[in-house]
Amino acid sequence: MTLEYYGVKSFAALKVDGSPITEADKASNEILNRELKRIRDLPILSEENNILPYDVRRNWDSFWLVDPLDGTKEFLNANGEFTINVALIEKDKPAVGVVYAPAKSVVYFSTGGGSFRKDTKTSETTRIKSSKTRGDILRVVVSRSHLNLETKAFIVELKKVHDQLELVVAGSSLKICLVAEGSADIYPRFGTTMEWDTAAAHVIARYAGKKVFNVETKEELTYNKEDLRNPWFIVE
Template sequence: MDHNLLIPIMRRLAIEAGAKIMEIYNSDDFDVKVKSDDSPVTAADEAADAIISAGLVDVFPDVMLVTEEQADSHAKKGDTFLIVDPLDGTKEFIHRRGDFTVNIAYVENGVPQRGVVYAPAKERMFFTQADGQAVEETGDFALDTIGKTTPINVADSNNAGLFIVASKSHRDQATDDYINKYNVKDMKSAGSSLKFCLIATGEADIYPRVGRTMEWDTAAGHAVLLGAGGNVVRFDDHSPLTYGKEDFANPFFIAYAPNVELKEA
């Protein structure tokens, strides 16, 4: 994979999809349907998926593509592929809370090598450069011109007082029980893959996820966090979280800055 070609394409498609999402988000009303797994889906999910999928297939026709909104792609097998969640945080979108993202990632040999996370309502964009360094872009997000980018790096975490980030929509007692094992200085709540990005920028130290996620939920944020010096491991044995698993389903996991002293589950 030519990363110098890949990154501008993923970035441009994320911005195009984000513009369509915001068009629907700012409309007077939009329909909400329920998928077979009881998760919600909107016209924004479907429109963004159409934009991203068409763009990726056009430029990378020979690379396996997995996307949340195309059930047929969930039966594919492989450890090297493009993976898309066109609108991560649909519940945040529906409730007009703004914490939703466009996620596009490239996984190679089971590892998310490159990724883009775009939060159009919050006007925040994170991506890995061709060399793997994670950056945050600011500016007007022009389609074909990358604006000002700032390299991002995880915090030099202090285990005497950690900043914890957890899900807005999926917080439960099991999560709180695990968080209580740490010395907590402050708590943040965030939706979608923004939680990975908050660790990548040093705004948080650790994000434990004790609940169901799929690889398209995490791959782009995982790539950004790796590019900022962070890591993501399985909750049960602290081994690396890998991709290309059966049905693209994740086990529970922990995303964190490397100075954090992880506690046992």
Template sequence: MALKDALTENVLKIAKTAGDAIMDIYRKDVAVYEKQDTSPLTEADLAAHNIIVEGLKSLSDLPILSEESADISWNERQQWQRYWLVDPLDGTKEFIKKNGEFTVNIALIDNGKPVMGVVYAPALEKSYIGIVGEGAWSESKGEMTPIKARKHQPGDTWKVVGSRSHQSPEIQKLLAELDGETELVAMGSSLKLCLVAEGQAHLYPRLGPTSEWDTGAAHAVALAAGANVTVLDPQAPLASDAQPLTYNQEESVLNPYFLVSA
């Protein structure tokens, strides 16, 4: 199955080309990545950024906000209705650890909401594509598979996406509010949101810092798959009146805490 949407198909091609450039650097025999010498990481980041920006400019004249070119004034950004939101290489720890769980992220934002997103994990050779209102898919080895978020059923173990490293007291509080057994599902980068989108997990609470480019593309995939992405209050993590997570609404590009739920 091929995507029927030509724009999204082209964005997927751009993400894969950027992923190829990242993998060329990732495969080099770099014995140790030191924090003081992140040159291979920087090289991969910039190579992907340049490919994505050039590719998107060939598709449209929409502005582009990328982690690698984020110094755009708020005066300019607040005029934007539609724009591309890009993270050329999300998951720096995963890249350095060489566990493969890093991604290329390209989202189309319309009036503060992600309407289309492509997440490509080049080391895993897997893509996630979401077009809000039309559907979401995963793609591996050329095979497109529709994906859908899976609601928790009574008696099921709650599958909760979390960090490999540690669980904060706030996360423990959220887990305690869930009725039944819980199982932690560890994953890196924006793939965390995609796990909820494809029904591999029920919840992903994020109680740590993220920037808008970290989440935009996978947020679109989650929405297209039927999941919700809402602002999370640590004092009331499962509040039913939580507001949707939005983009480019203020000068800061930092996200509030949020919850991805099916």
């Protein structure tokens, strides 16, 4: 559906937080809200829905966590690096995750019994499980749109202990998926992200043998917090 709008010059309005929103965001959100209710009638926490207060959300044992168009800037730039993210959250932990990259004809998914990558053109599905050993070159994923000073400083520190380092530039939740499938080794995110940005890919990384953890506490990220912003985190 989002491909109907892809590559077409379209107007992007700005939300209160300054981030862009397009007609594709709205259309994708409408479809997901309708279809997820048919799959399992649970509350839906979506970037493009009205966010209910924590006093209501705190009582949710299970809910859908959705980003109908992750990487709107990448979508507008037509570089293919945008995704649709859907996660099922159970007791504040992501249990099922789907990350769909329509322009790349790829969908990553996990229901807890492993993580998989499917080519939507050929229907070929492969299980992904990243290696626990690293090669001679440390491959570091960085954001195409949000490479800040803190991340650059972290990379400088990595260079002190790794002779060879390669930056892998990507957008949206694909960055986490690249680590999950073994195309990169580490993804540091030292900036603002929201729960719907990470939850679906978090499941895929976890069941591919990787961790998504809070930089300060070293604990795995949790969801449905009062403040829906994620802490700084690392995927490796």
